[in-house]
Amino acid sequence: MSAQTLADRGQRLYTAIRGNESWSIGDRIGVGLAWLAGIGLCLIAAGILGYMLVRGVQYLNVSEVFSSPQPGLDQSETGGFLDPIQGTLIVTILGTAIAAPIGVATAVWLTEYGKPRGLARAVESAVEIVAGTPSIVLAIFGLLVFQQGIFSWFSVTGEGATPLGRSFIIAGSLMALIALPLIVGSTREALYSIPRHVREASYALGKDRASTIRRVLLPASRRGIGTGVVLGMGRIVGDTAIVFILLGATLQFEPEGAVPGWDVLKGTGSTLTTYVYQNSPAGEGGSPEKAYAAAFVLLMIVLVLNFGINLITRERQSMWGR
Amino acid sequence: MLSAGLLVLIGFMIVFVFSKAWPSFANNGLAWFGPGGDVDTQLAEIFNSPAESKSYNYTIHVWPMLWSTMLITGGAVILATFISVLSAMFIVEFAPAPVRAVLQPAIRLLAAVPSVIYGLIGLLVIVPFVGNHVITTHQKESVQYVIQLGGSSLIVGIVVLTVMITPIMVAIITDALHSVPRTWTEGAKALGVNRWRALRTVGVRAARPAIVAAAVLATARALGEAIMLSMVAGSSAFAPNPLDGLVFFYEPARTIAATIVDNADGLSVKPFGQTLYAFAAVLLISSAFLSFAGWAARQAMSKYTLGAR
Amino acid sequence: MSGPGREEMRIREPLGVAAQLPPPVRRIRTEADPTVVPGPNGNGASQLATPAGAKLKRLPRPETVPVERMRTDELSIAYGSKLAVNSVSLNVRKGEVLALIGPSGCGKTTLLRSLNRLVDETPTVVRGGRILLDGESVDDFDATALRRRVGMLFQQPNPFPMSIFDNVGYGLRERGSKKPRRKALEPEVHDALHRAGLFEEVKDDLDHPALALSGGQQQRLCIARSLAVRPEVLLLDEPCSALDPISTAVIEETIVSLRSEIAIVIVTHNLQQAQRVADHVAFMYLGDLIEYGEVDQVFKAPIAERTREYVSGGFG
Numbered sequence: 039m040s041a042q043t044l045a046d047r048g049q050r051l052y053t054a055i056r057g058n059e060s061w062s063i064g065d066r067i068g069v070g071l072a073w074l075a076g077i078g079l080c081l082i083a084a085g086i087l088g089y090m091l092v093r094g095v096q097y098l099n100v101s102e103v104f105s106s107p108q109p110g111l112d113q114s115e116t117g118g119f120l121d122p123i124q125g126t127l128i129v130t131i132l133g134t135a136i137a138a139p140i141g142v143a144t145a146v147w148l149t150e151y152g153k154p155r156g157l158a159r160a161v162e163s164a165v166e167i168v169a170g171t172p173s174i175v176l177a178i179f180g181l182l183v184f185q186q187g188i189f190s191w192f193s194v195t196g197e198g199a200t201p202l203g204r205s206f207i208i209a210g211s212l213m214a215l216i217a218l219p220l221i222v223g224s225t226r227e228a229l230y231s232i233p234r235h236v237r238e239a240s241y242a243l244g245k246d247r248a249s250t251i252r253r254v255l256l257p258a259s260r261r262g263i264g265t266g267v268v269l270g271m272g273r274i275v276g277d278t279a280i281v282f283i284l285l286g287a288t289l290q291f292e293p294e295g296a297v298p299g300w301d302v303l304k305g306t307g308s309t310l311t312t313y314v315y316q317n318s319p320a321g322e323g324g325s326p327e328k329a330y331a332a333a334f335v336l337l338m339i340v341l342v343l344n345f346g347i348n349l350i351t352r353e354r355q356s357m358w359g360r
Numbered sequence: 361m362l363s364a365g366l367l368v369l370i371g372f373m374i375v376f377v378f379s380k381a382w383p384s385f386a387n388n389g390l391a392w393f394g395p396g397g398d399v400d401t402q403l404a405e406i407f408n409s410p411a412e413s414k415s416y417n418y419t420i421h422v423w424p425m426l427w428s429t430m431l432i433t434g435g436a437v438i439l440a441t442f443i444s445v446l447s448a449m450f451i452v453e454f455a456p457a458p459v460r461a462v463l464q465p466a467i468r469l470l471a472a473v474p475s476v477i478y479g480l481i482g483l484l485v486i487v488p489f490v491g492n493h494v495i496t497t498h499q500k501e502s503v504q505y506v507i508q509l510g511g512s513s514l515i516v517g518i519v520v521l522t523v524m525i526t527p528i529m530v531a532i533i534t535d536a537l538h539s540v541p542r543t544w545t546e547g548a549k550a551l552g553v554n555r556w557r558a559l560r561t562v563g564v565r566a567a568r569p570a571i572v573a574a575a576v577l578a579t580a581r582a583l584g585e586a587i588m589l590s591m592v593a594g595s596s597a598f599a600p601n602p603l604d605g606l607v608f609f610y611e612p613a614r615t616i617a618a619t620i621v622d623n624a625d626g627l628s629v630k631p632f633g634q635t636l637y638a639f640a641a642v643l644l645i646s647s648a649f650l651s652f653a654g655w656a657a658r659q660a661m662s663k664y665t666l667g668a669r
Numbered sequence: 670m671s672g673p674g675r676e677e678m679r680i681r682e683p684l685g686v687a688a689q690l691p692p693p694v695r696r697i698r699t700e701a702d703p704t705v706v707p708g709p710n711g712n713g714a715s716q717l718a719t720p721a722g723a724k725l726k727r728l729p730r731p732e733t734v735p736v737e738r739m740r741t742d743e744l745s746i747a748y749g750s751k752l753a754v755n756s757v758s759l760n761v762r763k764g765e766v767l768a769l770i771g772p773s774g775c776g777k778t779t780l781l782r783s784l785n786r787l788v789d790e791t792p793t794v795v796r797g798g799r800i801l802l803d804g805e806s807v808d809d810f811d812a813t814a815l816r817r818r819v820g821m822l823f824q825q826p827n828p829f830p831m832s833i834f835d836n837v838g839y840g841l842r843e844r845g846s847k848k849p850r851r852k853a854l855e856p857e858v859h860d861a862l863h864r865a866g867l868f869e870e871v872k873d874d875l876d877h878p879a880l881a882l883s884g885g886q887q888q889r890l891c892i893a894r895s896l897a898v899r900p901e902v903l904l905l906d907e908p909c910s911a912l913d914p915i916s917t918a919v920i921e922e923t924i925v926s927l928r929s930e931i932a933i934v935i936v937t938h939n940l941q942q943a944q945r946v947a948d949h950v951a952f953m954y955l956g957d958l959i960e961y962g963e964v965d966q967v968f969k970a971p972i973a974e975r976t977r978e979y980v981s982g983g984f985g
Binding site: 279 | 443446447449450451454455459462463466467468469470472473474475476477479480481483484485523526530552554556557560577580581583584585586587590591617620621624636637640643644647648650651
């Protein structure tokens, strides 16, 4: 490296830092910060993923996935988290099963009918309000409603036959609320992207609106609906507040009543999210290893769900030949 | 039919929460919002109030919680706005293609991680780090008669919350920057203005409504974040004192939402439950107010983007 | 009059020779010419008859002494493998208006955008040959610095979403680290608006949003904005194609009045516009420079057959 090249490099570095007429120092700092922000986000994401991977692999025994939690003083006796996994599954299925039909129906009504205008706008606002309400508030509301006497057949009853307002059914119903806006949004988008001429062709063939919707539009918007449903499921799986308040804090299933099947739904239990919370120092538990293991499983489920969406949407070719 | 039912449900929710919350407000009047005493002790007293409905104890002054909520939510949103705008500019203009290809999924990953996992990592990694390596013993001693500094603190809450709300904002702002008409950025460049300046003065300016919308969305999310904050920012209803200097950032803080979570087991005790519903009511009003504020701000800004191509 | 042997006629003649020749004497023609049928203000389909005795309709203008400012030497530009401009050599002089004419897709816009290196923003572009500003290659400059000396106006008026004052002052504010205060900028902004012919109309409304102006006013605002940074060359990409006839007329007069201080290159589809404003005309077809000469000569006695066809409306 000759003295000349060194001098050149020094000169260029000097100009790069000091700025010239086209790029002032402020501008260069700005670009530097932009780089910092972008690379920083990448590093944080990598960090979180990496850390969870490391800890998960370190602490996860496959047996834990398949055994139920047991009360016990010694860590080695407290079993695994099969029940919480099942709990997550139940809550997700319940929530999605309730949210999907209502969501799709609402979206269809909003895009295809939408009269009277005032009602349509009110419904839109309502969906937006639900989307913006924190899940903790929804949880409290759920508790309020379901503690009324008429709902006692939904949940665990406490002393004096007053419903405690906690059960899988209740939690599942409220999970439906948080998945709803996502389903409505995706379905509406999918319906909007179907060009007018498709509808007009169907009407020209003599089909009325209801059967057009059923036979033509809904099948065509399957991808959008699917995306919305998976998004909703992702949100349900990751939610802790609703479960915490509405599902009680029992590690295992605590069925209620005598009807098989229904008793589990009426009873309390836990999901992966509350399991992680309980086992962390914030909850009762002093078993961070279990927390890491369960968190790892939870993260994997969420990632699979969310990146599954990419696969769905990537295959979306324009079917309308434009 | 079904949609109308939804509407009814929502209306119900609002009315219900307020009706249950009313006694707490009624008994305290405006002092409900004010300072005075330790919130935890007050909550405990409410919890222990005698069973006669006439002699329920409702006294509470929530100012420490309001202050904490404002600090944590405000701090996180301001920080996240800066980071999001910078990241969006990076993605749109400066990122080389391979970096961009990594960054998009990275942001989606950050958005997908459940709050409980953020809380877990925060609690098991960041909090001990801050408690043991960042806060000096001297700083701990300086406030030890008032509060214990253990690492669960304001700053950890703000930082983790920022990371949680940034991805949503980045997505919205990037979309907005992409849809700024090319003629504007070309016009700026043709005047002899460099890439950064052109993007900053024309692109960001044109994207202002989207930035406001993103900030409002992020604030709503931040307000409602209960689980992560209850794990990470401290479990006592302490109001961080700015007069403490740098230690201010290390003091614990608990927002309204986190308080609800921490005290959820006492819901069945009537006055306690009603106090908690009062907290929820405050959250509800704030969310509604935020939506309205965002809408109003966007209306005001539409003056300059009228007729934009 | 016109005919072979006249010094200013050239087809791909080495530029050195051309630059040494004395400028031609022009006569100002103002009377209406009975043999020219004024066509509508549309694109190229003119009914221009070109008998030897016809007079062109041109805007009145002061005498100037043209000085060379920019030059292209065998400039070629390709997008990927598609050649858009093929070995074009041209002269851009202060004191005159150069019009680039030709049918769509012939490369004139690409050529124009290469003069301020805006064409470099397209990722697949490849350039060959040289572009010189005052003798220095434009690649030696920082692109941003170059664009302060070579300004551009676009086909669609593109005022920024700001007030009128802020639009015109934009180029002046966004350079260097110190942001000049409004009072300091006022004289320059007012002057630029005067030169663009817009000041009288907006002087009381300088803080109103620029997007509230009409199309013609917006385009004049863009002219003022470009003028504020005091460029040496101004490139105009079909500036009037989106405007009504009155605005077009105003802008054409502005162009002619600016030409004594600034070298102007205008791309236009409208042959009558080219006649009205230009001093020199370059006709391009499919990337090649077919003919380059004085406006009288190219329109009334074109050398190349292609030029004759185009100029008489045979294709466009």
